[in-house]
Amino acid sequence: MAPVLEVSGLSTVFHTRRGLVRAVQNVSFSVNAGETLAIVGESGCGKTITALSLMRLVPVPPGEIVSGSVKVDGNDLLLLDEPAMRKARGKQISMIFQEPMTALNPLLTIGRQIAEMVVLHDGLSRRAARDRAVEMLNHVKIPEAERRAREYPHQMSGGMRQRAMIAMALACKPKVLVADEPTTALDVTIQAQILDLIGDLRREFGTAVVLITHDLGVVAETANKVVVMYAGRMVEEASVGEVFANPKHPYMTGLMSSIPRVASARGLTGIDATARLTEIPGIVPPLINLPPGCAFSPRCPRSEDRCLAAIPPFEVKGPDHSAACWRA
Amino acid sequence: MKTGFLNDVVYLSRRYPLGVAGVIIMSVFVLAAIFAGTVSPLDPFTTNPRASLAKPSADHLMGADMMGRDVMSRMIHGARISLAVSIGATFIGSGLGAALGLASGYIGGWFDLLIQRAAEVMQSLPLLVMALVITASLGPSLPNTIIAIAIPLVPTVARVIRSNVLSLREMPFVEAAKATGMSEFRIAVVHVLPNTLAPLIVLATAQLGSTILTEASLSFLGLGVPEPWPSWGRMLSESAAEYVRTAPWLVIFPGLAISLVVFGTNLLGDALRDALDPRQRD
């Protein structure tokens, strides 16, 4: 099966007054239909800029996608002119955001906003577009879809708004859905509902999903493949089972041992919940001022001389498992 | 890091070249105003029928007016009144407005209600009309002109500062100060007020220009600083209609001076706003 989304060598920079910020460097991955790839990392690791680069929504200037390709079904989005790209957004590749309130137009009803998309991309009549909007709201399990379609975003709860945004993003059946921290602003019980929903729709529509998150729990429960990013680069890529069972990069190892877990996850097997957490010392380095070698080396318990001297190549370290570490 | 005053000056001027330009412009005007007696080439009050409406020349660098008075000398002396009125009124108006806005936003309740309604009533009157009423009742003099121009500025400043304070007083750092047992007054002064500085400076510099013009209107109506004291605003308003074609220097030079002062204070204000904000440093 050929992957629906193929990203290779993607690099995005920002021209700032203080100099060139390499926000995303040489990112490559692919996602099959009906699959979820999670991009994990902390603030400033480049995961959101990667998402925006896929959509070509990076503000230019100061931003610039300097190299790489983003192929959806073999067509490179980065080669499209702006009108063609506008057509591709929503139809080929769609995005949902962390805060649905800011991504929805407060002055238009939910139904109208979804219908606009459908009219624009699929050339449906107003009536047919409205029906499609209601159908989509039903799809995302919004109760009383007819009535809800006539409501404005502020009349809905956070969870409902996120559902509405998903309905809008999927209304034209795009091949790829980019979800940037879609549940971070939501409560736990609502988060679970939304994650289930994205999973169901992905299977139903065969959408390839790129999920941007910082939450390893969300990754473990929803992703098939995982890309770990640190300071603008990919540091690890593997299937979800591999990455959690057998993390190669010390950053990923560190993250996994630094998060507290609820007892039910530990099977109550007598792990002392009050034991000290393993810390990753130091702070995430600012992208403008990266250390010369591996960006993680100043915080890495295993770093040695060559880690400080040269950036490790991103290479295969095992079956279906790649990492950028001299010592892995 | 400890730095001397001189180091600070060097550092700040490197960082805010436009601010330095503002300082230079304002210093020139202020110095001219202070030393008006020494720097002005002629007496600003001496009339000379033969020089009536004389063009700019070696005798009269900026020409002469209807009565043959030297425009440059009148400009230099006029700087006193114009700057005193504009800077004075802006300071008093903004200061009073900031204090009321702070109190109104921070104390809230009926006090807030009272101040806001009062501000609305004041804002419903045109600026000039209010200034007219005040000078008419106080009588024309320099301090009264300043007060008359300052008072109408108060409600605008008060309302902007109040809305700022309303969001600031909910900030966690204000709560943290409360949790230490700090008095409300000190919280308002130490934690809230300094964070309203940016809008306050922007507002004040924006108003400075209009105060010069209000003074002109008042003087034109005979309610400003009494004759024969010159001010830029009056020079401009007296000659604008009549002489703009025949003796444009009567209009150009005061107009230019007013624009320059407004420009200078804006440059200075922007630099000041940034320099006073620690987040803009380093």
Place this chain on the structure above:
Amino acid sequence: MATLIEVNELKKHFPIRKGIFSRAVGAVRAVDGVSFTINEGETLGLVGESGCGKTTVGRTVLRLVEPTSGEIKVRGQEITGLSRTDMRPLRRQMQIVFQDPFSSLNPRIRVNEIVGEPLKVHGVGNKTERNDRVEQLFKRVGMRPEQMTNYPHQFSGGQRQRVSIARALALDPSFIVADEPVSALDVSIQAQVINLLMDLQSELGLSYLFVSHNLAVVEHISHRVAVMYLGRIVEYADKVSLFANPVHPYTEALLAAVPLPDPSLQRTKHRVTGDVPSPINPPSGCHFHPRCPIAVARCSEERPMLREIAPGHQAACHLR
């Protein structure tokens, strides 16, 4: 262990005002009859979703928000009626650390002044003594004293949270309300701050009211846990028993909803449906009944009270 904080039937209703005369037309029952105790050197975790009132509880206990009714006792002393002046000495014992490390520090003040401010307010020592104390606090929270004269924006989120903690420690308090102190931090930084808080507790014998929506963090740091839903505590137990044997259906639902960082665990997905209702007009009876998988008629009619299910384990459910 001696009881440090005792809260009885605490209520906080925020009036909803409308019209030009600001008439109260209703109330948000943010906290609606909450009782708990915190012992010396103990951490009580307060969990719940947004709008459940957990943050208001923290604020009200410190009297940063005035309670509508109820008792708050600090070492047996009732503090709800105390005047500002009478509160002042108590303020030294009770401090707070906020969620957002950016808005909790005044951007225009250097961090050494921020940390030293509580000392100044309470007139502790002279200038040199205060400086020494600030330096010592800085070292204690793991920061370099050279950074003391920097402004807040020059620090990362985790470092700012350390500054916040240093400020809270300045007056040697015995009780700290920690309001989502790690929620805004990066995952790799959270562990640093959690460890710091736990070290400080064992070293200084601090008590915490740890408010959070993150169950894993709460389980890690707390001794006992209270679960809140729409202004009420629905379950209250020691940590082990709460996480091993949750009794209230809401606690079960919360635990089931937490995504676990282990793909090998295939868990049964029993999800609660629906949204968290508004605290302006909460459902009758048990607030959770519209979303509860096991609700019966009685649940919509009668409010279940907290009662002991097992020793040290209380829950408010008619059916368990």
